[in-house]
Amino acid sequence: MTDHSETGGRDVHTVRFPAATPPGTTDVLIVGAGPVGLSAAVELTARGLRVAVVDRARTATLVRAGAMGHTPRVVEHFRRWGLLQRIRAAWTYPTEWNQGTRLVTSLAGHELLPTPRPSFTGREEPPHSLQEALRRPQTALQQVFLDRLREQDVSVAGGWELREFDEDADGVTAGLVDTGTGRRRTVRAAYVLGTDGGRSTTRRLAGIRREGEHAREKRLRLIVRTGDISDRVGAAPSGSNIVFNDTASGFLAAVSTREWRVYAGPYPLDHEPAEEELLAIGRAAFGFDLDLELVSATTFYHATRIAETFRRGRVLLAGDAAHVRTPGGNLGEGFGDVVNLGWKLTAVIRGHAPQTLLDSYDQERRPHNWRVADHALERSRRSQRTLAEIRRGGIPDDADLSPEATLRRTRIGELLRRDHTGGDGVAFDERYDASTVIWYEPGQLADEPAWRGDVYEDDPRPGHRAPDGRVDPYGGTLHDRVGDRFALLVLTEDRGVERELSAEAAARSLPFTVVHLPDPGVRSVYGTTNVLVRPDQHVAWRGTRLPDGGAAALLDRVLGHRAEQQPQGPLLAAGTSGLAA
Numbered sequence: 001m002t003d004h005s006e007t008g009g010r011d012v013h014t015v016r017f018p019a020a021t022p023p024g025t026t027d028v029l030i031v032g033a034g035p036v037g038l039s040a041a042v043e044l045t046a047r048g049l050r051v052a053v054v055d056r057a058r059t060a061t062l063v064r065a066g067a068m069g070h071t072p073r074v075v076e077h078f079r080r081w082g083l084l085q086r087i088r089a090a091w092t093y094p095t096e097w098n099q100g101t102r103l104v105t106s107l108a109g110h111e112l113l114p115t116p117r118p119s120f121t122g123r124e125e126p127p128h129s130l131q132e133a134l135r136r137p138q139t140a141l142q143q144v145f146l147d148r149l150r151e152q153d154v155s156v157a158g159g160w161e162l163r164e165f166d167e168d169a170d171g172v173t174a175g176l177v178d179t180g181t182g183r184r185r186t187v188r189a190a191y192v193l194g195t196d197g198g199r200s201t202t203r204r205l206a207g208i209r210r211e212g213e214h215a216r217e218k219r220l221r222l223i224v225r226t227g228d229i230s231d232r233v234g235a236a237p238s239g240s241n242i243v244f245n246d247t248a249s250g251f252l253a254a255v256s257t258r259e260w261r262v263y264a265g266p267y268p269l270d271h272e273p274a275e276e277e278l279l280a281i282g283r284a285a286f287g288f289d290l291d292l293e294l295v296s297a298t299t300f301y302h303a304t305r306i307a308e309t310f311r312r313g314r315v316l317l318a319g320d321a322a323h324v325r326t327p328g329g330n331l332g333e334g335f336g337d338v339v340n341l342g343w344k345l346t347a348v349i350r351g352h353a354p355q356t357l358l359d360s361y362d363q364e365r366r367p368h369n370w371r372v373a374d375h376a377l378e379r380s381r382r383s384q385r386t387l388a389e390i391r392r393g394g395i396p397d398d399a400d401l402s403p404e405a406t407l408r409r410t411r412i413g414e415l416l417r418r419d420h421t422g423g424d425g426v427a428f429d430e431r432y433d434a435s436t437v438i439w440y441e442p443g444q445l446a447d448e449p450a451w452r453g454d455v456y457e458d459d460p461r462p463g464h465r466a467p468d469g470r471v472d473p474y475g476g477t478l479h480d481r482v483g484d485r486f487a488l489l490v491l492t493e494d495r496g497v498e499r500e501l502s503a504e505a506a507a508r509s510l511p512f513t514v515v516h517l518p519d520p521g522v523r524s525v526y527g528t529t530n531v532l533v534r535p536d537q538h539v540a541w542r543g544t545r546l547p548d549g550g551a552a553a554l555l556d557r558v559l560g561h562r563a564e565q566q567p568q569g570p571l572l573a574a575g576t577s578g579l580a581a
Contacts, residue, residue: 013092013256015060015142017158018150022176022187026052026155027349029174029189031162031202034060035138036319036334037195038145038156042081043342045154047484049349052187053154055196056161056179062092062139062255063223063295067331069240070136071427072129074332076468076479076537077339079131083144090140092256097239098135103416105245105409106287107252108232109398112244112413113420128428128458130468130477135240137255138331160185162201165192165315172314190349191314193341195334198305200321206312212373215301219250219265220273224282225258225293232288244412245395247284249387259295260286266302266384287398302326302380304373310362316341322365325373326380333372336430337365343484343535347559352510357437357560364432372426375453379421386419424456432463432538437558439541460526462541466533467525471517478515482533485511486540486558492529493518497546501532504551510559511535534558 017033028044030037033055041051070078078084100115149156164175172192176185194202203210229237239254250263262282267273275294282292306323310316318341319334341361347353390412396405429452432438433445440462458467466489468479481487486505490498498514505512523529531542532554540558541547547554556562 013062013139015139015146017055017058017060017146018156019058019159020155020157022052022054022157022160022185023050023155024186025188026050027189028052028191028193028345029054029172029187030193030195031055031174032194032196032200032319032321033057033142033146033156033158034195034197034319035141035145035331036338037193038142038149039077039081039335040193040195040318040338040342041149041154041156042083042145043338044345045149045152046081047342047346049346051154052189053149053156054160054162054176054187055156055158058158060139060142062137063259067327068135068137068253068255068261070134071332071423072131072133073427073430073465074335075131075134076129077335080479080483081148083148084131086144086147087136087141088134090136090144092137092140093239093254094236094257096236097254099238099240101240101242102238103242103244103413103420104238105395105398106243106248106285107237107241108287109245110409112409113416128424128456128467130470162196162205165205167314191316191345193345194315194317194321195319196321198320198324200317202315203307203317203321206315206317208312208317209308210305211308212304212306213377214305215269215303217266218269218271218299218301219263219267220278221298221300222262222264222278222282223255223259223295223297224262224279225295226260226286227258227291229286229290232290233286243285244387244390244416245284245287245398246391248281252285264297300327302377304370304377306366306369306373310337310366311358316345316358316361323369323373325369326376332427333369336368337361339536340365344560347510352508353559354561360435360437360560363435367434368430368432371451372453375426379453382419386415390415421454423453425451425453428456428465429453430465430538431459435463436562437540437560438463438538439547439554439557441542458525460528460531460539460542462539464539466531466537466539468537469522469525471515478517479537481513481515482535482537483513484535485513486535487513487515487533489515489517489522489526489531489533490529491517491519491523491526491531494529497530497543500546501551501554504555508555510555532558 027050030040030053033053041053044051078087099117102111102115103113104111159179160176161179163177166173171190174187194200196202241252243252253261255261262285264278264281279292304325307317310322318337344357344361348355348357396408433448444461460467468477471478488501528542529544532540534540541554
């Protein structure tokens with residue numbers, strides 16, 4: 001890691017996991033030190049739990065980096081963890097390279113569809129969230145998370161592989177092996193959280209199968225290294241592009257000032273393309289002849305593989321260990337898993353809730369992941385059909401500036417505009433409409449609009465993300481005020497609900513806060529006078545008065561004490577394609 005680079009920040013090329021010995025006992029053993037596993041450690045540690053992280057690898061490298069783009073919803077989590085500024089300061093190419101995702105014939109070629117550029121003098125509030133999307137590689141996130149965990153003396157140990165575990169009524173005994181020396185180590189934990197990727201050892205040892213559609217073909221994610229190309233693309237080229245030409249297609253994205261990610265394929269599952277073929281695709285993506293070094297090539301698939309359950313006893317799964325799908329924002333779903341699970345694990349371990357609360361993690365996150373996976377797979381197939389249509393009609397050479405070539409590029413842009421849809425639903429619509437710990441309104445589930453990946457409207461009903469907004473003139477947001485606790489939004493001068501619910505929370509020693517916003521504007525957004533928001537910023541209940549049974553019945557429901565009560569509508573079938581249909 002270079003502390004002072006030409007970017008003005010840090011170039012995080014290699015992240016080194018600590019060479020340490022895992023502790024003998026802990027509350028939660030996290031298997032996997034990727035961004036999801038380390039963020040889970042940050043989340044749980046902030047809630048006061050003892051956490052240990054192990055990973056069979058000893059390093060993570062930039063040139064194997066996966067997802068780089070992070071939605072405003074993910075940035076909301078970074079902000080709540082108190083790490084947003086650190087993540088902003090941890091980049092691997094200058095931030096002025098971030099110019100939106102351009103649709104181009106090549107990096108040096110022609111823009112096919114205009115992309116809004118950042119404005120230095122004017123700034124509009126982004127829709128739905130007060131945070132803006134950002135691009136940082138996984139290694140940058142891992143280093144920030146590791147720095148925070150080191151400051152808090154949290155055990156993170158590289159070079160340790162999970163080999164076995166034995167579960168009993170009180171916890172899990174995990175057997176680990178040092179991959180270098182073969183030394184064995186036993187860790188006793190209340191729970192094990194598997195965040196160890198698509199080939200998860202944790203999932204396999206737990207006997208959890210996966211469901212979904214297998215890939216019919218494969219693609220490659222290349223990292224290529226260039227020399228100085230500023231004479232051809234300028235000192236601040238676009239760092240994120242989608243290329244359409246006869247040889248290359250898909251992302252061309254900077255991961256550093258010299259390394260770029262390029263996509264190749266599709267190929268038959270058994271085909272191994274030669275290095276020169278891959279380098280030719282890379283050169284076509286740049287749009288000019290240049291010296292390229294192939295640094296890495298990793299295989300990925302347009303397919304859906306989702307665990308049949310995200311919880312089996314005291315073993316839980318998150319991130320790619322729980323769900324792998326067609327690429328495009330998957331890391332955000334992993335962070336969503338962490339935020340959903342974090343407060344629930346804490347409530348169970350602290351004695352505020354029974355273990356049945358953890359069943360709601362599977363009830364809430366797995367249907368969401370099926371929705372997003374179905375959407376991503378269909379979007380990918382639609383994009384492939386459009387690319388084939390474009391190539392059949394011909395793509396002019398970048399050097400062809402004739403009126404005919406210009407007209408053809410315009411028509412290609414029109415085809416892309418037809419298929420170019422937004423992703424606000426994927427980013428924000430984590431609706432939980434099949435949960436036993438949400439107090440739904442009468443008839444709500446029957447009236448829910450169909451989930452769509454491309455559109456989203458703020459929805460204050462139970463199960464939905466609580467709409468955010470500024471609550472003071474100094475930039476504080478509602479989500480800031482909710483923080484890590486349950487929060488009651490009191491949008492009226494009547495404090496009857498507040499008194500009863502606060503007393504019940506205090507009797508249970510439940511972390512709880514009250515936010516007073518008797519503003520007609522806020523009340524019009526939320527449509528009522530009292531709103532109970534969970535620590536993951538999802539609405540658990542809303543109303544003008546407490547439900548039958550009062551505050552005790554409400555908290556029993558949202559903490560899983562009455563998990564046998566089903567939501568007012570059918571539970572969605574696990575593994576069902578097209579859940580929103």
